[in-house]
Amino acid sequence: MNINSDVLIVGTGIAGMYTALNLYKNLDIVMITKSTLEECNSYLAQGGISTARDEKDKDLFIEDTLKAGNYKNDIKAVEVLASESLSNIQELINLGVEFDKKNGFLDYTREGAHSVNRIVHCADKTGKKVSEALLKQVIKRKNIRIYENTTLIDLIDKNNICFGGIATNEESIVNIYAKNTILSTGGIGGLFKNSTNQRTLTGNGIAIALRKCIDVKDLNYIQFHPTGLYEDKAEGKRFLISESLRGEGAKLVNINGKRFVDELLPRNIVSKAILEEENKTNSKYVYLDITHMPKEFIIKRFPLIYSECKSRNLDITKEKIPVTPVQHYFMGGIKVDCYSRTSMENLFACGEVSCTGVHGANRLASNSLLEALVFSKRAANIINNNIRNINLKCIDKQIDNQYATNLSLLNKKIVLKELIKIRGDIKNELVNY
Ligand SMILES: Cc1cc2nc3c(=O)[nH]c(=O)nc-3n(C[C@H](O)[C@H](O)[C@H](O)COP(=O)(O)OP(=O)(O)OC[C@H]3O[C@@H](n4cnc5c(N)ncnc54)[C@H](O)[C@@H]3O)c2cc1C
Missing domain, CATH: 3.90.700.10 (Succinate dehydrogenase/fumarate reductase flavoprotein, catalytic domain)
Structure with missing residues (x-):
């Protein structure tokens, strides 16, 4: 079975959904998720989303992010994050997210290593509330098709150009052709015995990148949440x-x-x-x-x-x-520039699977959702501007069931193997496959 589309988005967390909502409404968008819509880390986020409180707070926000990240951050990406935080929080509000307020103003809370209170939140259910608001909008869009329980196992690519992906569900193998493909497949917590992450998140996007020789970055930077x-x-x-x-x-x-x-x-x-x-x-x-x-x-x-x-x-x-x-977050990932472009043409990565470099060696609390928003929007903008210049070549990529099963298993193991290689010290924290 084949599906043709303009844009394929793999993953329906906040990164995937926000990208979809920022793409032009005349683009044909296909979204897939390996499980249900709710089963992703975005639904679990509690604390909130950080943002510069105003123009004057930007420099301090940048400094806090760099300090938490041991100054291993990409400074340009951090500046983008802080500069575009205010407009993206406003966009969420416009899309229907009701952040907590105090006396009519946003009720900013504080978390570790932030110098001031600058985290917007919906009690301690921020991720669920934001995800629900985004999903409500996504469902209204006639140009977006969503397929649950559909797992990406490989890319369709030739000469380092991406033409979509190959996915499986219980019944069939599907070639999804797309002019642009976005990996928003989330983190790697499912590879750890003790993690706050959904167990289904086993680093599939990273595995595919490793297999395809797409550049990755900082895979040794893994965050353990203290509590x-x-x-x-x-x-x-x-x-x-x-x-x-x-x-x-x-x-x-x-x-x-x-x-x-x-x-x-x-x-x-x-x-x-x-x-x-x-x-x-x-x-x-x-x-x-x-x-x-x-x-x-x-x-x-x-x-x-x-x-x-x-x-x-x-x-x-x-x-x-x-x-x-316990294991909580992955700072490393598929290397992207400030527009979420990977080293493969027409392939983007957004959210936790990507490495923009904003977090350096250690993520500042509540910067993850903000990164997903800011850099997904940037990816969408670039795609909107360039997609009409892309010709979609339908490369034949027929694979059989046995091969699909082997790839699925390989994708689970490949990141584990890489982590053991570069982080021997955490070997005992990892699951056995
Ligand atoms: C308990 C918890 C609390 C958190 N609290 C906060 C917080 O307060 N503030 C903050 O900023 N961050 C927080 N984080 C981190 C933040 O929630 C995540 O980093 C963020 O939600 C990641 O969003 P995402 O869209 O990149 O990935 P996710 O929301 O995890 O979505 C990944 C998607 O990819 C899909 N997928 C994966 N592999 C495949 C495949 N092979 N084929 C098809 N689909 C696939 C999944 O099914 C899912 O839909 C928290 C994380 C956890 C676990």
Whole structure:
């Protein structure tokens, strides 16, 4: 079976959907996702989206991002991120996202390594609320077709030019021809035993890039979030206790109730301090304590975290929360320029699968959703301007079921193999296939 389109978008998280909404309405767009629309990291985001508060805050926002990233960031990309933050947050509001307000103004919260409060949020369900608002708009567009449970296994390409992708669902193998293809396939958390990510996110986009010799960058930069909920016999993804709890005043203490670190330092430093404390006290966790805050505030500000913990018999208004570092985010990815262009012609990468360089060695809290927005919009703009000059060549790429299954398996293994090669120190954190 063949599908012809102008643009193929692989992944329906915030990066994929925002790209689709920023493409011209007369383009024929196909979106595919390997699972359901809800099963992506975008739906899980809690804390919020960072933004320069105004023109004057841009320089400080840039400095905070660089400092958190150990100055390994791409400075040009960071400047773009900060400069275009305000307009993209406004665009989300125009698209129907209702961020929390205080006295009629946006209620900015704070997270680790931000010098000021500059994170917009929808309580602690920001990702779900933003995703739902975007999806509502996407569904209205007659020019966008969405296929769920459809997995990209390979690109259709020749001489380093991309002409679309090959995907499988349970019934068939589909060639989706496209003048431009966008990989927005998310992160790699599904490759780790303990991760906050959806288990389905196993770095497929990175695997395809590695196989096709498309440039990748900073694959050694993997972020561990300091405060995953510690559960003795947990299976599946780990529940995140958002950094915004610490932003609102929650304290980290060891099992003897003693504070040991400034909670608002960058994530990599706090994670390291927790692991050292766990070793010293011979414990698998430390505690995050928010019990000194008013109960009504906790329940209103963190409804998701309150109810998820309650369902596990933990009342966070009365009890300390056991937490430990878990894999959370991938700073590395497919190397792109400031317009999300990869090293393969007509192929773009947006969101967590890409590496714009904005995060350097360690992502500043809440910069991920912002990166997805800013650089997806830039990709869409470039495509809108250039697509009429592209001739689509339908290259025959017939493959059989057996080959498709082999490619699927290979895509799962290939990133694992690469990570073991470059990050031998985290080998025990990875799953076995
Ligand atoms: C628990 C949690 C909390 C977070 N909180 C925040 C926060 O407060 N602020 C912030 O900025 N960031 C946060 N993040 C990070 C942020 O949510 C993600 O980085 C961001 O949502 C990634 O968006 P994306 O569109 O790139 O990928 P995703 O939303 O993960 O979407 C990836 C898509 O690709 C699809 N896909 C993957 N492989 C294939 C394939 N082979 N074929 C077809 N489809 C495929 C998936 O099915 C999915 O639709 C959080 C992450 C987690 C896990």
